Amino acid sequence: MGSWVCLPSGVGGVTVSGALPRRALSALLLKSPISLLPSYQFHHNRRRVCASASSGAKELQQQQYVRSPDLVALEYADLNLTHKISEELGHVRIRQHVNPLSSSLSVPVEVPDWNQVFRDPTLPLMVDIGCGSGRFLIWLAKRNLVMRNYLGLEIRKKLVKRAEFWVKDLALRNIYFMFANATTSFQQLVSTYPGPLMLVSILCPDPYFKKRHHKRRVVQKPLVDSVVNNLMPSGQVFMQSDVLEVALDMRNQFDSQPQVLKHIHEIDSSVLCDSEGWVLSNPMGIRTEREIHAEFEGAKIYRRIYQKQM
16 A cells, blocks of 8 residues: 545645546646645655645645555656556566575576667666566656667566566567566676666665565675676666665675775765765656655655766
8 A cells, every 4th residue: 555645625726526546636736736746845754745735724624635656657657558458467566575586586597689679789778677667667768769778677577577568568679678586697688788788777676674584685796796897887886775774785785896886976076965975866867666655655765876987
């Protein structure tokens, strides 16, 4: 279940009652003077947030509840992704967990024919490790059709199947999704790619809070070494989490390569960071689904950007 936001009835001259479909929600918010994009002004520390209006206490008594998944749908509305997924795929759960140490995920996946996968396999490549539903990467791919290629790696098979369906529906030839365990497959995949590896993103990975499960976390030394070794000069790593412990763990792993990787604030003073060195704003132009949910609930996003030295 997502958190809820209270929207007063009659916002922006539109009266709402009963259940509010996502399409109606988008139309309402576009007409409303309350701006939810690009940044949300929510009262932190509350799971329910009520958007204020000047129309008086009487109108505030009538409230329309909106779940945080509806805000995800709004942020990605311009993709026009179809919800008519094949019967074979069935219902797709976003929050299911898969053990990356299972025997079925211990063998590297077969490397695809990159000439078949991408229209131009020599373009710079971005790899999103743990790409989830794929909306984030699809949004980027649509805006960089002839400049970059995008590869999403995900260990939840149904999410990959649905993302493949969307890519085919949108007729995109610069993006590809793979059912793969990045821990065992990343090196083999990126080392065979014809073009340069320009960016690796690891965004809000599964936290695995219990200490005995920390070995399941995706950012481990072998993966970090593989990322660093395959990045092009000036290539970047973008990592973030809404869990401080996980963010610190990832930061420590990438900070262990100070001769090769420099944090972005050491290179570009225009990138704003807080006193602890966390990048203050998302540099990608779009937030991930987990990022939207977390910020809606008042959580802080801990971000780091590293750049490979020449």
